[in-house]
Amino acid sequence: MDHFPSAWGRPRNDQNDMYNTYPIHQRPSSHTNTFTEGVQRTQQPIVTGTSVLAIQYKDGIMMAADNLASYGSLARFKDIQRLHPVGPSTVIGASGDMSDFQHLQHTLDALITDEFTQSDGEANALGPAEVHEYLSRVLYSRRSKMDPIWNALLVGGLQDGKRFLAYVDLLGTTYSAPSIATGYGAHIAIPLLRDVVDGHQDTLTEEDARQLLHDCMRVLYYRDARSLDKSNSFTASYSISLYQLATVTATGVSISDQIKLDTTWAFAEGLRGYGAQTQ
Amino acid sequence: MSGAGARDQLWGLCVRNIISQGLLWGSVGLSPGFGTRSCSQPVIRYRYPGSIAELLGVSSMVNAYSGRASSSNRLENSEHPDGVDLDAYYATLDDSGGHPAASFALETAEDFRNTYDSDNVVFSPQGRLHQVEYASEAVKQGSAVVGLRSKTHSILLALKRSLGELASYQQKMYRIDDHVGIAIAGLTSDARVLSNFMRQQAMSSRMVFNRPIPVNRLVSSIADKAQVNTQEYGRRPYGVGFLVIGQDKTGPHLYEFSPSGNSYEYYAMSIGARSQSAKTYLERHFETFVDCSLEDLIRHGLHALRETLQQDKELTIQNTSIGIVGPAGAHEKEVPSEGSFRILEGDSITVYLQSMVPKGTVDPDPEPASAAPAEGGEAPPPAAGTTADEDVQMADQ
Numbered sequence: 001m002d003h004f005p006s007a008w009g010r011p012r013n014d015q016n017d018m019y020n021t022y023p024i025h026q027r028p029s030s031h032t033n034t035f036t037e038g039v040q041r042t043q044q045p046i047v048t049g050t051s052v053l054a055i056q057y058k059d060g061i062m063m064a065a066d067n068l069a070s071y072g073s074l075a076r077f078k079d080i081q082r083l084h085p086v087g088p089s090t091v092i093g094a095s096g097d098m099s100d101f102q103h104l105q106h107t108l109d110a111l112i113t114d115e116f117t118q119s120d121g122e123a124n125a126l127g128p129a130e131v132h133e134y135l136s137r138v139l140y141s142r143r144s145k146m147d148p149i150w151n152a153l154l155v156g157g158l159q160d161g162k163r164f165l166a167y168v169d170l171l172g173t174t175y176s177a178p179s180i181a182t183g184y185g186a187h188i189a190i191p192l193l194r195d196v197v198d199g200h201q202d203t204l205t206e207e208d209a210r211q212l213l214h215d216c217m218r219v220l221y222y223r224d225a226r227s228l229d230k231s232n233s234f235t236a237s238y239s240i241s242l243y244q245l246a247t248v249t250a251t252g253v254s255i256s257d258q259i260k261l262d263t264t265w266a267f268a269e270g271l272r273g274y275g276a277q278t279q
Numbered sequence: 280m281s282g283a284g285a286r287d288q289l290w291g292l293c294v295r296n297i298i299s300q301g302l303l304w305g306s307v308g309l310s311p312g313f314g315t316r317s318c319s320q321p322v323i324r325y326r327y328p329g330s331i332a333e334l335l336g337v338s339s340m341v342n343a344y345s346g347r348a349s350s351s352n353r354l355e356n357s358e359h360p361d362g363v364d365l366d367a368y369y370a371t372l373d374d375s376g377g378h379p380a381a382s383f384a385l386e387t388a389e390d391f392r393n394t395y396d397s398d399n400v401v402f403s404p405q406g407r408l409h410q411v412e413y414a415s416e417a418v419k420q421g422s423a424v425v426g427l428r429s430k431t432h433s434i435l436l437a438l439k440r441s442l443g444e445l446a447s448y449q450q451k452m453y454r455i456d457d458h459v460g461i462a463i464a465g466l467t468s469d470a471r472v473l474s475n476f477m478r479q480q481a482m483s484s485r486m487v488f489n490r491p492i493p494v495n496r497l498v499s500s501i502a503d504k505a506q507v508n509t510q511e512y513g514r515r516p517y518g519v520g521f522l523v524i525g526q527d528k529t530g531p532h533l534y535e536f537s538p539s540g541n542s543y544e545y546y547a548m549s550i551g552a553r554s555q556s557a558k559t560y561l562e563r564h565f566e567t568f569v570d571c572s573l574e575d576l577i578r579h580g581l582h583a584l585r586e587t588l589q590q591d592k593e594l595t596i597q598n599t600s601i602g603i604v605g606p607a608g609a610h611e612k613e614v615p616s617e618g619s620f621r622i623l624e625g626d627s628i629t630v631y632l633q634s635m636v637p638k639g640t641v642d643p644d645p646e647p648a649s650a651a652p653a654e655g656g657e658a659p660p661p662a663a664g665t666t667a668d669e670d671v672q673m674a675d676q
Binding site: 118120123124126129130133134137 | 486487488489490493495496499527528529
């Protein structure tokens, strides 16, 4: 029988004999207890971003992400840019933990600066394929240390006239496709994107690409819940009606200003319990 | 180590005292005796030039102390035995335009080389690091290596040495990555360590960025590594020089790496023993290399390498190796489409050795045929190259 309540529920440490009064049993200190160390390394995302969508089209890559960073079920920061240019011809979009994304932004900016100091011109500049490989190595090695960078990232760009679009996430999983989405977008938006884009990347015009992403962002705003059952709050993700679009073409990377989504909620009037009904 | 340093400082004091006395008395001579120079007996020969006329008499001394850090300066002096290089003299005057600085009194750095060459971290008065220069001497002890490039290919040719009949020939070429190869001259052990480092850098680039490392970055990385050894106390410079060939997005390249930590890109270059002869050949012909086919490029390289041979030696399939990066040549089989670096040795180079023009006929500055045949139109010996034909001026009848 263990007479010392402070040790109940904790792993047994046979270095201390708990049936002797001398030395006095002490709670094992945290710097020697590997169990508590393990607990410290396991993470959960705190401030999170929701889906990112990206497609290949005739002139290059187009990527969309809204401007919300949620704090659990609270729509906390409404002006966050989740798209980031890397070098002359690559853009990355991140969903998941926003502090980890900021860390990645700093790391990539430092990498680009180091490349600049090599002073060997545009021929050896880092393109989207190199950035993607670098990110996948970093994310996989962190996952292997049980200390993941909690993001799902899309990497897109143009290299030697060829389009590049790929996905990499906190586990180090990578894949490449003509249309990709993270988070809820993977379930809701991908069928819509694949219908239009896959097989037609070379003929899809910029106007049609913009319209497609706009429609998908609207669907996500409707469906990527604003109100959620509280018991499911740790899987909650929210969208807001403002998003940004990034395009990578032969002229370079450009990230647009905020685009407002037009939505209609008038149907709610006709539903009992919703809208401004008195009855 | 500290003992030697203390001794050097002592000698420094002695030298200064002697000079200050010399200023008063004129010339001071201390003979070393026995014909050999050692650290313990520096020779000071000093004159105080009172006029230009006297200066002209000591012109060789002035030239020797030119304050310029290149050893080739000595060659220039021998080319002008009767001339005086006054610029060197003026360079030694201090800012007031008055008498030369006392250090001018020292004959040459050579005599005091020993004082300034024991540590890597000590400059000589001429601003030279003698240890680094001695490391370059180690490179000159290795057998010759030649590198040259065209628009499409870069090649290396190396002369392999063997210790004797029973020994194999020392390997001179290493493959660093699919797109980069090196040839070495100097200490083989240092070469192995550096080439291993290069391989690690190349592999790292492929793993982290999924791309072959740009060749200039690879060469810069070993240049920076070698520079550390020229600046930190207690470390010795690497005693090996490389010629590095590679191809990347910007085409084929050739680089030279030296123990000083300098690396330069070249159209053609040679290092190792008697490499100056090869460089002379390359200087004459390099402008034609750009558009050469692979076979012609190899032929030029073999001619250059042949220049470095000693009197009775010749290039054979045992002592020659050729490294190529670029598309497959006419005589090659099974070369990957990317034109990966490959080393040709043994029987596969017979065809290239046979393509060489016999020695003595490839001569860009042939003398006019003074012994012109009496009959007009007699052809030169059939083995002569076209160069000799064009330059030969038949005497008028």
